[in-house]
Amino acid sequence: MTSPGSTPDLATRTEHDLLGDREVPADAYYGVQTLRAQENFHITDVPVSHFPRLIEALAQVKRATARANHGLGALDDERAAAIEQACAEIVDGELHENFVVDVIQGGAGTSTNMNANEVIANRALEILGHEKGDYQHLHPNNHVNLAQSTNDVYPTSLRLGILLTFPALVESMDHLITTLRAKGAEYSQVLKMGRTQMQDAVPMTVGQEFNAWATTIEEDVVRLTRTASAFQEINLGATAIGTGITTDPRYAQLATKELSDLTGIDFVVSVDLVEATSDTGAFVTFSGILRRIAVKISKICNDLRLLSSGPRAGFHEINLPAVQPGSSIMPGKVNPVIPEVVNQVAFEVIGNDLTVAFAAEGGQLQLNAFEPVIGFNILESTRIMTRAMNTLADRCIAGITLNEDVLEDNLRRSIGVVTALVPVIGYGPATDVAATALETGRPVADLVLERGLLDQARLTSLLSPASMTAPYRATPTGTMPALSEEQMDSGEITRLPEDPAQNL
Template identity: 85%
Template sequence: MTSPGSTPGTATRMEHDLLGDREVPADVYYGIQTLRAQENFHITDVPLSHFPRLIEALAQVKRATARANHRLGALDDERAGAIERACAEIAAGELHEHFVVDMIQGGAGTSTNMNANEVIANRALELLGREKGDYEHLHPNNHVNLAQSTNDVYPTALRLAMMLTFPALAESMDHLITTLRAKGEEFTDVLKMGRTQMQDAVPMTVDQEFNAWATTIEEDVQRLTRTATLFQEINLGATAIGTGITTDPRYAQLAARELADLTGVPFVVAADLVEATSDTGAFVTYSGILKRIAVKISKICNDLRLLSSGPRAGLHEINLPSVQPGSSIMPGKVNPVIPEVVNQVAFEVIGNDLTVTFAAEGGQLQLNPFEPVIGFNILESTRIMTRAMNTLADRCISGITINHDILEDDLRRSIGVITALVPVIGYADATDVASAALETGRPVADLVLERGLLDEGRLNALLSPASMTAPHRATPTGTMPAVPDTGLDSGEITRLPTDPPSDV
């Protein structure tokens, strides 16, 4: 039988496992168990190599365990050195094409662990001057996987992969925030109508709208960073179910320390390894943050599509950059393709979170066998969200322009400005003016002057950008009443904490 990817006549080597003997292509670094996994799991066509940080994480975990086993005297100098060198090469980006197992697999990640064990073993054998497959001298299970189980290696590697991937996501969020704020500065004090429930509300400035989008993303950069620290607790040393069978009593702490030294991540061993081996709560929490970010980004894209709708029969307050023709049949049509693609990324991330939730709930007894789909969905969410936010910033936000005439005309015709006059002319007169404006189509300002409710100077002051878009005190006489001392400096704002108290 020929191996997947091989052709008749290709040189092979014979390997043996529990199920018997198989020919493996002589030039590949993986072995028989990886070969079987390739045959069994044609699911996503997304191999481990699709996520380089996961492979790096696997290599660093194996490197740390080799160091720990060497220090404990369980692994001799020659084998430990060869394993370390092989792992260092893989962590630096080499041999990734030999990590061929499908990301979604049965066996709780055993195929991933064995793919790593076999590639590392065969590269280490080469470094020792041996042939691939010469496992008598250095074995994937006996040496590379010494004092380990898939059930502690795989979740530890997933946690490290999350720690390695989230900084790029946080950086893309920061980039989007900076782009939004810079765009807002271009439109400082430009008035427009704010809307609630798709109806005219009260005036605001364009920069307030852009800064609100920036702030809602900014809130979650810190949440993302804090949540990622949950991955610092690992179950390395737990082996099969958390009892630490086959390990030296000193091994878990030593392996975690070595992994921390290699990666710079302050890993700690979980206090209860039995609990930690079956627990996927950190993944659920982290995926929830990704979903929260996706929901917010999608809402911003909904706003962008609505505000740019038209150009003749929509709001058309803003112009999105024209990045490609929009129709194969309608000449001149340009669609909001960047917000649309980001919307779709958000939908994917939201769906991925539901998958993570079900997979975490589906665990039984001392192990959750569904961590492969958890890892796949979180890593994919992180990857596409990172790209989506950079795309949104660079291909859309940075090129937005506004249509001043439309903003001014909407503001002039809207009855929403009447709200700014309520503290001075009263709710009843304001309601009468609003009704008349709706019936006649005349501007609110004209009706207020015509009825003698305010003189032109006072009216202009109340309808100024400063009065309509920020808190201020106004009375029917225009005087500023005495205000009791609140203990707050002018302009100081009291904010709620980012997160509720821990006892809530």
């Protein structure tokens, strides 16, 4: 077995652990415990290096602990400097190919922690002028893992990894919001029929539809950011179960401060390290927000597929950009492949959230052994949702056009417009008009004029975009558009009475 990127000369070095001696590829920066993990965990074929921010987080945690141990006199100058340099190189993107263990593993993340310890130790040995594996000079456990346990390093690294990863998702959400808002502005004056329960409802503008999609995503940018702040409370210094065994009393605060200084993120030590070591509540909450976003974005994609259906036998109100041929047998067919792929991403994220919930619930006593699958699913959900948002914005929303003839015809033929007339002609006459329109197929406007319920000027005013797509006050001569709070609170305009009948 050779390490990634190694030459096939099969040269090895001998390393020793609890279970005995093993031959490790000579050029590998990882060691015997990583080798055993590789052999044990053939699960996903996804190594931890698949998430570079997690590797960066591991290195920053190890760097912070080295600084703390050095500051407390537990680690000498030479070793501390070598460990710091090795960690800095990893943060800069080097050596990531040596983080080879499967993301899903037994042992509560021990294999990932030891993978980091061994890579850092062997690179530090090189910096000090020694051979890889010559651990008498600098040891993965004794020096790199000094005053640490997987049980505080791994969850702290997961928290930091998520904090480093999720801003890209926020950026992609902002990009999608901006793209939707641009379409909202472009089509702010184009009328269409709204629908409830797949039936004609009342008119709206196309712009309102796009803006509503933007708003629903915008809400969760705030929620996601607020929820992520819970990851700033960490258990670094808790060691095995939260008692802090093997550490200096000052270590937890100092290591946490060093991590804050290195990352620019204000971390705090949990008030109860025993509780924090077994608790996964922050992961559950964050994953729940990802699920919420996925549900919303999938609903938007459902709407897009419906509104673009056809082109001859569907809604056909909008045109999605044609990005590829849609069928191997039906000439001319173009499918809504971008909304479809985003739907599938949403399904995956929803399923990942269920896995996180089961894994969080499955912990026992002073530790949750299932944090690897929790971390994997949250990081993967964040990664694919980021890509999905950008894909939807750039490959679909930005290129949407309207079929205005279809929109206008739907509006003309719909009985839903009669709702705008109810405050003036009354519910009974409006119901009669609607029934006749439905039975005969005649436009509502023609029937209203024919029955003398309204004159042309008043009808035109009531069926204007301003009257049909926003609150308004009916008056004897026309309609008054919705008023702003500033207008209503000024001395010139009085608020409307509470009883709607008094507005007629």
